[in-house]
Amino acid sequence: xxxxxxxxxxxxxxxxxxxxxxxxxxxxxxxxxxxxxxxxxxxxxxxxxxxxxxxxxxxxxxxxxxxxxxxxxxxxxxxxxxxxxxxxxxxxxxxxxxxxxxxxxxxxxxxxxxxxxxxxxxxxxxxxxxxxxxxxxxxxxxxxxxxxxxxxx
Amino acid sequence: xxxxxxxxxxxxxxxxxxxxxxxxxxxxxxxxxxxxxxxxxxxxxxxxxxxxxxxxxxxxxxxxxxxxxxxxxxxxxxxxxxxxxxxxxxxxxxxxxxxxxxxxxxxxxxxxxxxxxxxxxxxxxxxxxxxxxxxxxxxxxxxxxxxxxxxxx
Numbered sequence: 001x002x003x004x005x006x007x008x009x010x011x012x013x014x015x016x017x018x019x020x021x022x023x024x025x026x027x028x029x030x031x032x033x034x035x036x037x038x039x040x041x042x043x044x045x046x047x048x049x050x051x052x053x054x055x056x057x058x059x060x061x062x063x064x065x066x067x068x069x070x071x072x073x074x075x076x077x078x079x080x081x082x083x084x085x086x087x088x089x090x091x092x093x094x095x096x097x098x099x100x101x102x103x104x105x106x107x108x109x110x111x112x113x114x115x116x117x118x119x120x121x122x123x124x125x126x127x128x129x130x131x132x133x134x135x136x137x138x139x140x141x142x143x144x145x146x147x148x149x150x151x152x153x
Numbered sequence: 154x155x156x157x158x159x160x161x162x163x164x165x166x167x168x169x170x171x172x173x174x175x176x177x178x179x180x181x182x183x184x185x186x187x188x189x190x191x192x193x194x195x196x197x198x199x200x201x202x203x204x205x206x207x208x209x210x211x212x213x214x215x216x217x218x219x220x221x222x223x224x225x226x227x228x229x230x231x232x233x234x235x236x237x238x239x240x241x242x243x244x245x246x247x248x249x250x251x252x253x254x255x256x257x258x259x260x261x262x263x264x265x266x267x268x269x270x271x272x273x274x275x276x277x278x279x280x281x282x283x284x285x286x287x288x289x290x291x292x293x294x295x296x297x298x299x300x301x302x303x304x305x306x
Binding site for chain 1: 157160161164174176178182183184185187188200230231232233234235236239241251252253255258259260261262263264266267268271305
């Protein structure tokens with residue numbers, strides 16, 4: 001397994017900070033769920049375990065998607081773009097991808113000169129992060145609250 | 154128009170380098186076409202003109218998608234993620250998105266321990282960039298060949 005995963009890693013062009021953006025797309029509907037970041041270890045874990053694992057820039061740690069919220073992503077296929085610096089994960093999302101309780105993170109659309117919310121939460125975030133309420137994700141599991149990856153559950 | 158576009162820009166959290174990743178998705182099929190980068194001006198141009206415009210990191214210049222190749226992207230909807238640092242452009246792709254002549258940039262899939270090409274070019278890249286052949290794009294129009302955006306036509 002290590003050999004084959006090294007084959008993947010050899011083709012990915014990580015940025016100087018060691019990361020590549022990773023798009024998670026629902027494999028059967030085409031819905032773009034979220035964008036996060038991966039380092040070499042996150043790629044290795046994702047392929048070895050068959051479940052999406054990212055790199056949390058805020059926590060500077062591996063982030064096994066759903067390890068707190070239960071909203072996991074089973075890997076269906078791992079794709080790489082033409083110049084190797086962006087990856088596309090086709091996944092099967094369990095529950096919701098976004099820490100707000102929405103199915104995906106792209107719920108704001110610019111329509112008629114204003115931002116419009118085009119999706120409502122399907123789950124109360126407090127249920128996703130019961131230990132410390134709906135704001136706990138950024139401390140417990142999530143990506144950066146800075147100019148970073150999408151916040152996902 | 155300026156006022157409303159300022160409303161968009163106020164919600165986008167550009168990284169310290171002034172950029173956000175931008176996913177281009179075919180609006181009706183859900184196909185993820187490419188990932189590129191946008192700065193404030195690229196967002197402004199995209200919304201004002203209704204055609205996708207990115208920021209070329211290699212050329213350090215605005216990149217009106219398709220201005221050389223003709224493979225333009227008409228904007229259908231502009232979306233923003235939960236923490237405002239990734240944008241999703243629903244577009245109508247004219248022709249092919251990738252500089253290789255393929256419909257999208259994500260044509261490599263990791264299957265059975267090896268990279269598999271899952272799409273063939275639909276157009277000869279030499280036809281897209283006739284002035285100086287199939288390798289001209291990175292000099293003429295494209296995104297970085299470094300750890301950067303997807304190379305797209």
